[in-house]
Amino acid sequence: MRQTIIAGNWKMNGTRASAEALLGELIPLIANASAKVIVCPTSTALETVGDIIADTNIALGGQDLFWKAKGAYTGQISAGMLLDLGCEYVIVGHSECRGRFGVPEPDFTPTILAYFGDSDTTVNLKLRAALANNLIPILCVGETLQERQAGNTDSVVAAQTKAGLAEVSAEDAVEVIFAYEPVWAIGTGEVCASDEADRVCGVVRSAVAELYGSEVAEAVHIQYGGSVKPDNAIELLAKPNIDGALVGGASLKAQDFAAIVNAAP
Numbered sequence: 072m073r074q075t076i077i078a079g080n081w082k083m084n085g086t087r088a089s090a091e092a093l094l095g096e097l098i099p100l101i102a103n104a105s106a107k108v109i110v111c112p113t114s115t116a117l118e119t120v121g122d123i124i125a126d127t128n129i130a131l132g133g134q135d136l137f138w139k140a141k142g143a144y145t146g147q148i149s150a151g152m153l154l155d156l157g158c159e160y161v162i163v164g165h166s167e168c169r170g171r172f173g174v175p176e177p178d179f180t181p182t183i184l185a186y187f188g189d190s191d192t193t194v195n196l197k198l199r200a201a202l203a204n205n206l207i208p209i210l211c212v213g214e215t216l217q218e219r220q221a222g223n224t225d226s227v228v229a230a231q232t233k234a235g236l237a238e239v240s241a242e243d244a245v246e247v248i249f250a251y252e253p254v255w256a257i258g259t260g261e262v263c264a265s266d267e268a269d270r271v272c273g274v275v276r277s278a279v280a281e282l283y284g285s286e287v288a289e290a291v292h293i294q295y296g297g298s299v300k301p302d303n304a305i306e307l308l309a310k311p312n313i314d315g316a317l318v319g320g321a322s323l324k325a326q327d328f329a330a331i332v333n334a335a336p
C-alpha cells in the first residue's frame with residue numbers, strides 16, 4: 072500500500088507575507104491528514120515557509136534546481152542551496168520548464184508552456200543532482216495536446232520517464248516521485264478523465280518496470296497533476312495507479328488544497 076503524496080506547486084506566486092497567511096489557514100485544516108503533504112513555494116519564500124512548517128506535517132520542496140553545485144550560473148539554485156533551506160523534495164522537468172528540442176516549441180501557445188528549455192538530458196542531470204544530495208525529485212512527465220492528438224501519449228510519457236532515469240540506480244529510482252502532468256490539463260481547468268489519468272500513470276509504472284523490474288515499479292509513487300480540484304480529487308486519488316497529486320492553482324487556496332489533501336483514500 073503506497074501512501075498518498077499531495078504536493079502543492081505554488082509556481083511564481085506569492086510573497087513571504089501571503090505565504091504566511093496561506094499556511095496559517097492551511098496548517099490546522101490538514102493537521103490530521105493521512106497523506107504526505109509537500110509545499111513547493113517560489114524560491115524567495117522557501118526560508119520563510121520552511122520556518123513556518125518546521126513543526127508541522129508539511130514538508131518543503133523546491134520548484135527546480137541546477138545540476139552544478141556552485142559557480143558562474145546566474146539565476147540558478149543548486150541542490151545544496153535547497154538543502155540549506157530545509158528542502159527535502161524538488162520538482163524536476165515541469166512542463167513549464169521543458170522545451171521540446173531544447174527550445175520553446177515553434178507552435179508556442181498559452182497552453183504549451185515551455186519557457187526554460189529543459190531537455191530530457193538536463194532533466195536527467197537535475198534529477199541525478201537531486202538524488203546525489205539526498206533530495207527526493209518529483210519528476211514531471213506528460214504529453215502536449217498535439218502529441219496526444221497524434222496518438223503519441225504513451226510513447227512520449229514512457230520516453231520522458233526512461234530518459235529522466237538514465238544512469239540512476241534501482242536503489243535511487245525507488246525514491247523518485249513521478250508526476251504525470253498532461254500539458255493540456257495544466258492550468259486549463261480541463262482535467263484528464265480519471266480512467267485515462269490512471270492508465271497513463273500505469274504507462275509510467277510500466278516504463279519503470281522495464282528499467283528496474285516490478286518490485287521497484289510497484290513501490291514508486293506516481294502523482295497525477297493538471298487541474299486537480301476538490302471536486303475531482305476523490306475520484307482521481309481512488310485510482311489504483313494514482314498515488315497522489317501535484318497541484319498548481321488549487322494549492323494557492325488553503326480550503327481547496329486542504330480538501331484535496333483530505334481526499335486521500
Ligand code: 13P
Nearest residue numbers: 080257258297298319320
Ligand atoms: P494546475 O493544478 O494549476 O493545473 O497546475 C498543475 C501543475 O502544473 C502542477 O505542477
